[in-house]
Amino acid sequence: MPIVIFELPDGTQRKVTAGSGTVLMQAAVSNGVDGIVAECGGNASCATCHVYVDERHGELVGPPNDVEDEMLDFTAAERRPTSRLSCQVQVSDALDGLVVHIPEEQV
Amino acid sequence: MSALTAAAPGAPVVDLDLAELRDDPYPAYAELRRTAPLAWVPSVGRHLLTRYEDIVHAEKLPEVFSSREKGSLLLRTVGPNLLREDDPEHRRLRAAAEPPTRPRQVRDLWAGAFERNAHALLDRIAGRGEADLIGDFAEPLAAANLAVVLGLRNASADDISDWSRAMMAANGNYADDPDIWLRAEGATRAIEEAVAEMAETARREPDGSVISSMVHAAEPVTLAEIQNNIKVIIGGGVNEPRDVFGVGAQALLRRPAVLDRVRADPGLWKRVFEETARWISPIGMYPRQLTQDYEIAGVGLPAGSRVALVIASGNRDESVFERADEFDIDRPQRPHLAFGGGPHFCMGAWVARHEVSALAWPLVFSRLKGLRLAEGAEDCTEGWVFRGLTSLNVTWQTS
Ligand code: FES
Numbered sequence: 001m002p003i004v005i006f007e008l009p010d011g012t013q014r015k016v017t018a019g020s021g022t023v024l025m026q027a028a029v030s031n032g033v034d035g036i037v038a039e040c041g042g043n044a045s046c047a048t049c050h051v052y053v054d055e056r057h058g059e060l061v062g063p064p065n066d067v068e069d070e071m072l073d074f075t076a077a078e079r080r081p082t083s084r085l086s087c088q089v090q091v092s093d094a095l096d097g098l099v100v101h102i103p104e105e106q107v
Numbered sequence: 108m109s110a111l112t113a114a115a116p117g118a119p120v121v122d123l124d125l126a127e128l129r130d131d132p133y134p135a136y137a138e139l140r141r142t143a144p145l146a147w148v149p150s151v152g153r154h155l156l157t158r159y160e161d162i163v164h165a166e167k168l169p170e171v172f173s174s175r176e177k178g179s180l181l182l183r184t185v186g187p188n189l190l191r192e193d194d195p196e197h198r199r200l201r202a203a204a205e206p207p208t209r210p211r212q213v214r215d216l217w218a219g220a221f222e223r224n225a226h227a228l229l230d231r232i233a234g235r236g237e238a239d240l241i242g243d244f245a246e247p248l249a250a251a252n253l254a255v256v257l258g259l260r261n262a263s264a265d266d267i268s269d270w271s272r273a274m275m276a277a278n279g280n281y282a283d284d285p286d287i288w289l290r291a292e293g294a295t296r297a298i299e300e301a302v303a304e305m306a307e308t309a310r311r312e313p314d315g316s317v318i319s320s321m322v323h324a325a326e327p328v329t330l331a332e333i334q335n336n337i338k339v340i341i342g343g344g345v346n347e348p349r350d351v352f353g354v355g356a357q358a359l360l361r362r363p364a365v366l367d368r369v370r371a372d373p374g375l376w377k378r379v380f381e382e383t384a385r386w387i388s389p390i391g392m393y394p395r396q397l398t399q400d401y402e403i404a405g406v407g408l409p410a411g412s413r414v415a416l417v418i419a420s421g422n423r424d425e426s427v428f429e430r431a432d433e434f435d436i437d438r439p440q441r442p443h444l445a446f447g448g449g450p451h452f453c454m455g456a457w458v459a460r461h462e463v464s465a466l467a468w469p470l471v472f473s474r475l476k477g478l479r480l481a482e483g484a485e486d487c488t489e490g491w492v493f494r495g496l497t498s499l500n501v502t503w504q505t506s
Contacts, residue, residue, distance in 0.1 A: 029167075037442045040452035041167060045205065048442065070211040074457070076440075107381065107442045 002096035006033045006051075009104045018091040024100065025049045025087035035102035042087035044068050048106040049086040050075040054099035058082055061089060061098070077103030110177040110396055111411040114147030118154055118406045121146040132391065132491040133432065136420035145404035145414075153394060153415040154408065159424035159444070161404050162416045165395065166448035169193055172395040172414065174451065179394060184277040184291050185338040186331075194450055201454070203324030204336055207256055207317050210457040216315050217256055221462050224251040225470050233474060236505040237481065239498045241353050244471065249348040252462050257337055258309060258316025262301050270294040271345040274338065279492065298341060299334045306333055340455075347389040348459045350495025352467050354488070355383035357499055358434045359472075360480050365436060366472070373469060378436040380464035385443035386434045391419035391491045393447065418444040419494065475503040 006014045006028055018027035028036035028049075040046035044067050053061045061084060064072060068088045072079050086100070114120050121143055123135050136157050139146055144158040156162055165172040174191050176182075182191055189200040206212060228248055232238040250267035254260070259267070277291035302318060309319035317340065321333045359366040359379065369375040392415045399410045408414070421444045423431040428441060446453035453459075472478060481500035488496050 039442060039446065039448050041169075041449035043201075043450060043452065045209075045452050045454075046446075046456070047210075067209070070209060074210040105440055107440050 002091060002093055002098070004091070004095060004098045004100065006036075007054075007099060007101045008035055009102060013099075018095070020091055020093060022091050023087050024051070024089040024091060025085075027091060028086060033102070035106065036086060037106040038087060040087075044071055044085055044088055047071045047075045047085065050077060050103050050106060051084055051086045051089075051100040052080055052103065053082045053084055054101065055082060057095075057098050057100075060094060064088065075103070076105040076107055110413050111409065112152060112413070114149075115154065115406060115408045115412050118145060118147045118408070119143040121148055121155075123148050123150055125150050128491040129489050132419065132494075133423060136417060136423060139417075140420060140424060145406045145408075151415060153413040154406075155392070155415050155417050155420075156404060157417045157420035158404065159421040159427045162418060162421040162444060163448060165403065165414070165416055166444075166451075169449055169451075171398055171401050172416075173398045174395065176394045176396040176413065180278050180280060181339070181342075184274050185295060185342065186335045188335045188339040190339050190451065197450060199324075199326045200328065200332060200336060201450070203321045203326065203328045204317050204340075205454055206320050207315055208454050208456075208458050210461070212315065213457050213461045217252070217458070218461060218466070220255045221252050221466050222470075224248055224255070225462075225466055229470060229474050234505055237500070237502045239500050240356060240471070241349065241496055241499050245349040245352040245467070245499075246345060248462070248467060249345045249352075252348070252458070253341065253344045256317060256458060257340065258305050258314055258318040259301055259337075261304055266297070266301075267341060268345060270298055270338075271341050274342040275346065275493070278342065295338055298338050302334045302337050303330060306330060343390070344455055346493055346495065347453075347455060348463050348467075350387075350389035350493070351380065351383050351459060352463050353496035353499050354387045354389075355379055355463070355468065356471065357480070357486075357488075357496060358383060358386070359468075360478065360501070362434070369436075370472060375436060376464040376468055377460070379468070380460055381440075381443065382434060382436045382438065384445035385422045385428070387488065387494055388419045388422050388443075388445040389493060389495055390445070390447075391494050392417040416447075418447065419491070475501075477504040479503070 001017050004018050014033050016027050016031040025038050037048035039048045068085045072083050139157040145156050147154050189197050228244050232243050247264045251264040254262050254267050273290040273294035276287045280287045305318050306322050309322045313319045321328045395414045397408050397410050397412045425431050446456045481502050484500040487498045
């Protein structure tokens with residue numbers, strides 16, 4: 001199963017094992033990674049599971065879907081070109097070693 | 108599964124007086140959090156779950172804490188609807204109804220109408236120098252805005268308000284008063300007719316509204332489903348923006364220094380909104396029913412147990428929010444529970460944020476100069492299932 005790394009705003013890293021077929025948000029929440037709030041439980045309605053995909057992995061993860069793209073305009077922390085909602089990122093073996101950065105605020 | 112209408116074995120039983128809860132539920136909640144975070148409360152007929160962490164835990168387990176509560180008054184009032192469904196049924200209905208409530212649609216499609224509605228109401232009262240900001244402004248505004256988003260161009264704001272009130276009374280009709288049922292039936296019939304007419308129009312001319320979105324949904328939705336879900340949205344959609352507006356406006360009028368800061372830095376209205384929703388949550392609790400045996404807060408609940416997630420209490424949990432009883436827009440940002448969580452996360456959240464914090468508060472405080480609480484006005488905050496101000500009497504200068 002792929003390992004993904006969540007980097008907190010203070011620079012500390014959390015390595016977690018993510019189940020293939022789940023989404024990145026679940027990997028964070030089920031491992032108690034701070035800073036992923038995910039109020040709506042993964043329905044792209046709340047914009048509180050925002051992450052910045054590390055520059056090196058942008059291609060791998062790909063662009064946001066339409067609904068997500070709109071929601072990303074309303075995140076608490078600024079939107080950047082690498083912004084994604086972690087509940088919309090499907091985990092696959094290809095993502096092994098992925099690094100994502102958690103923004104300062106989600107609410 | 109049938110609902111268990113008694114305490115689970117081992118659950119502490121705590122008697123709470125409903126009139127006291129209506130008056131001010133917060134002291135009772137604080138006591139429950141401290142001594143019995145899951146307690147059977149006979150007058151409510153449910154186990155009250157009152158700590159933040161436990162509520163969040165339950166919200167994230169919809170397959171255990173089901174929304175399909177048997178015999179609920181809401182079901183009797185409006186029929187099957189998305190609030191009382193679990194996925195995948197819930198997901199289909201929500202996907203059909205939700206697009207018009209997303210933040211970009213709110214900004215692009217509805218914000219202009221919301222602003223016109225607010226100005227029109229303020230035009231009516233501006234010259235008077237005094238008003239009840241709930242009855243004269245917040246309620247008719249919430250109702251008019253709701254008509255816009257739903258696509259009910261054939262209903263007036265007064266219709267929407269009346270329907271909402273009739274249904275809300277029925278949802279709380281534990282005393283089984285026949286007059287209340289009768290009024291609610293009148294309201295729901297009127298809504299069914301209005302929705303049928305607008306659904307027909309939307310079929311020919313899509314207009315981006317909730318009705319239109321449901322008519323054209325990818326996964327088909329029947330007319331009866333559209334009607335029932337519009338009833339639910341009208342039931343709750345007036346109260347919540349109205350109540351958050353009222354509570355927040357009163358909080359600021361009582362704290363002139365905070366108000367000055369917010370006027371100088373309009374970016375703070377967003378903080379005021381979230382803190383108001385945390386401090387006095389418009390929805391105080393909602394019911395769930397267990398699909399299986401499950402232990403929470405140290406009590407083993409059997410399948411079928413009825414639980415109330417008391418989000419108003421979770422939002423005052425001192426282990427999460429320091430000095431939780433104080434209204435403080437500078438507190439560290441922690442997620443509050445006012446919009447619920449998980450798949451049922453409030454569909455109106457983005458609509459309410461925009462209409463209240465981006466429009467209604469800034470407009471009221473800029474157009475009504477020298478706004479203040481009316482001399483001797485009493486605090487009219489009440490309710491526990493739903494909590495808000497029944498009136499907010501204010502005065503201002505008219506010259
Ligand atoms: S969990 Fe709500 S948008 Fe991702």
